[in-house]
Amino acid sequence: MAATITEKIFSRRCAKEISAGDVMMAPIDAAMIHDITGPLAINKFREMGGTTVFDPAKIIMLFDHQVPADSIPAAENQKFMRAFAAEQDILNYDIHEGVCHQVAVEKGRVRPGDIVVGCDSHTCTYGAIGAFATGIGSTDMGFAMKYGALHFRIPESLKLTTTGTFQNRVGPKDLILSMIGDLTVDGATYKAVEFTGDTISEMSVPGRMTCCNMAIEMGGKAGIVAPDEVTRAYCGGRMDGGWLDLAPDDDATYVLEREYDAADLVPQIAAPHNVDNVGDVTKFAGTPVDQVFIGSCTNGRYEDLAEAAEVLDGRKFAPDIRVIIVPASKTEYLKALRAGLIETFVEAGGMVEAPCCGPCMGGAFGILAPGEVSLSTSNRNFRGRQGSTEAEVYLCSPATAAASAITGEITDPREVA
Amino acid sequence: MTTWKFGNDIDTDAIIPGRYLTIYDPKELASHAFEGTRNAFAKEAAEGDIITAGRNFGCGSSREHAPIAIRGAGVQAVVAISFARIFYRNCIATGVLPVICPEADTITEDEEIILHLDEGHLTAGERTLKVEPIPAFMRKIIDAGGLVEYAKNLTEIEICTK
């Protein structure tokens, strides 16, 4: 039977034909926990009578949301998880590596064709390398850590095809924002979102991660790109055993198909307080901002920082705003450091922090006061997400963030020559 | 019993802000539920209350703190037109009943809600509204008293694998 990528992944892992709508207990190839959702997952694992995790090598553990610990409760949670890692013989990246989703992919803990769960909604990011990856809660994670399996309802899929070449200073973030604007925040609820077309084939893995990362912002259970040569080049030897034909069949069944033109796309903004409140940057140009954040699992990779530095081109950030730059991982930080980008940002007046989630979720630092406006390359602009419920968060690409950081107001990056 | 009416796209940051995620105690989480967006909730919600909402309730983060906070406040059920996926699963796991009712947005705060899930409806005041059945597998977990209780009694699970 003709199958989607999702159906192919489950069918392959389960050695029988699996179709959308099937309910099954599926095996788990990797399970990710971090400092916020991990302690509760461990408690649930124990309450279920768990003594040893199903396979310590398949548990990805790290701390990224509140690091270094920013409060006594955060420190206690991390201490608790360290003890669990030691007891269970789990490799714990602790505070050393960066944001969970970036680390899981770049360290090769996730492979194409894997079924992955993570105690974080943006786990869907790993679809960029052709894994079926989805976010779950802590109790489900307790179950997955105990049994190495979890109940799934196999989702129907959406097929989003993009063709054409992006204009200068327009990229993956603008594309995914425009798709969310089109499909709305619940347009893909319970569904897997397949990204396909020439634009995606030519897109790097980091760009694909930006797109898959935000599948959850349209309600998606997973975002996914069929593994191809770009994936193979990125994953290298890690694709051993995972490299397989996961491309969807031409006549696979989709609940919705949409086509997008990358060449027509202009820089996009998601205005407060919903991610589907999307419009062209020109509509918001001139809006004064108090803080600009470049980072997160959506846009904190080297490519993103390089794009921002290119727009900056030796200029200074506006003096009366705060510009916070946080690379998504140690690896990406080092790349940026060696390329001189960190120096560029610091000289421009930015604050560069060590890899972590940073201001993305308003838990640690960079918190907004009532009435303040943030422009952020992250993925959520919900009311109160980055601090006060009376603050406003606008989302954009790294290029738009950099252009706006120069002027101090939302600015079209195509106009900053 | 009080009915707490909410609109569309109520996200988990609104249900429990990010700065409280180091807390796991249901009562303490409940004391910050809807902080800054609906302060009366934490003060006045009581055992047996019901939340009603429009589309996409619980969108956003996977934080289980959200249904725990709601349950901690005494709410047993959320009746909505639709739910975000992770939140729906987290409700099942933590013992909050997620009820899908296509006309949930027509329920007013003056109407008392009585659930008749086995019969496939609820009554809101004088009116009878249809609700969608909870999938059989999820029902087993709810009947066990949540996923922890369900998992405790599992001796062996059948994993679909080769």
Ligand code: SF4
């Ligand atoms: S960077 Fe933001 S969205 Fe990504 S995992 Fe961290 S808090 Fe979540």
